[in-house]
Amino acid sequence: MATPTEKSAPAAAPAPLCDLRVLDFTSLWPGPLATMILADLGAQVIAIDAPDRPDLLRWLEPMDAGGEGAAWRMVGRGKRRLALDLRRPQAREVIERLVATHDVVVEQFRPGVLDRLGIGWARLSAIQPRLIWCAITGFGQDGPWRDRPGHDIGYLAVSGIASHMGRAGEGPAPWTALPGDVAGGTWPAVAGILAAAFERTRTGKGRFIDIAMADGALFLNALAVVQALHGGGSQRAGEGALGGGSIYDHYRTADGRVLAVGALEPKFCALFLDAIGRPDLNDQPLDSPAAVLAVKAEVAAAIAARDGAHWRALFDRVPCGVELVLTTEEALALPHYAARGMVVDADIGGAKAAQLRSPVRLVGAETGPFAARPAADADAILAEIGYGAAETAELRATGALGE
Secondary structure, three states, X not given: OOOOOOOOOOOOOOOOOOOOEEEEEOOOOHHHHHHHHHHHOOOEEEEEEOOOOOOHHHXXXXXXXXXXXXXXXXXXXXXXXXXXXXXXXXXXXXXXXXXXXXXXXXXXXXXXXXXXXXXXXXXXXXXXXXXXXXXXXXXXXXXXXXXXXXXXXXXXXXXXHHHHXXXXXXXXXXXXOOHHHHHHHHHHXXXXXXXXXXXXXXXXXXXXXXXXXXXXXXXXXXXHHHHHHOOOOOOOOOOOOOOOOOOOEEEEOOOOOEEEEOOOOHHHHHHHHHHXXXXXXXHOOOOOHHHHHHHHHHHHXXXXXXXHHHHHHHHHHOOOOEEEOOOHHHXXXXXXXXXXXXXXXXXXXXXXXXXXXXXXXXXXXXXXXXXXXXXXXXXXXXXXXXXXXXXXXXXXXXXXXXX
């Protein structure tokens, strides 16, 4: 018997989404990233792969220690995988059996594709009335552009965001962080799934979620949209307090580094101007584009007089919304991100692969360790829904089940 001074370690609490079972029909970036976030929070995710159409992300360099695309491995962590040729009736039967025991379908096909295969929302929600179906597409399930193909750069173009990116007269530069995909697709999908799951606790019924990345990009452009809707016209590159029409901007240092000046509020602006030795500029009126350009030229000259290390050290001591622009490697080396645990080691069969942690942190309910699943879990998954060894072998023989 344990003495009063002997305390056992508290049992680990179940992960927040441990009861949520997800079928993931997505590939590339927005959908797999969304289901990775759900898996990180404990959801049981099965990724459905196409045997004859491998995910291009799997071959995107760099490769990890296990020889797979590092990005593909990251978005696949915590998921089991099953390869099915959905064009074959035997594969569609597997999907019907899986849906009967699952809560969520996430798919990224063009509208109508799964309906034509006989495993769309109408069919599968009849089998599982509690089913939550999240469709992520470029332009949504309706509207004249529903069948239009798209990429991130196009969503930023049609939403108006690209029109005020970059410098006046130069045109926009490609935005490599893929905000249309991630902020326009991934995060709305996660929010919609969790909202529908919460609603289902009250109604007992599922829900169809229509996520269009072009809609998400338009929502990202909300400040400019509000301006346009209320008589302010279209924001253009180089205009507005956040677009270059104030000291809020990027400036070159003596050694070619870049300083991001976000000292927008009056108190921060005063601190910034004092720190660069130009407190007199705080009294200069910014009542015309010419006046703004004149003040910015003075700010640029002051910043260009010293190197990036000087300004970084200075604004560490004088926090006022000013930061040195870091490379990705420099960002990963920041003690702050280390303290936040934003880089984690995933186990890929005995080897370790460094991966980015999800930013969703439920304090006291952290998930982990992060483990990448094997490339195929077919036999175990099929056994769970009643397939015996002979039936599984037959599925392989017909080509419905891939490796």
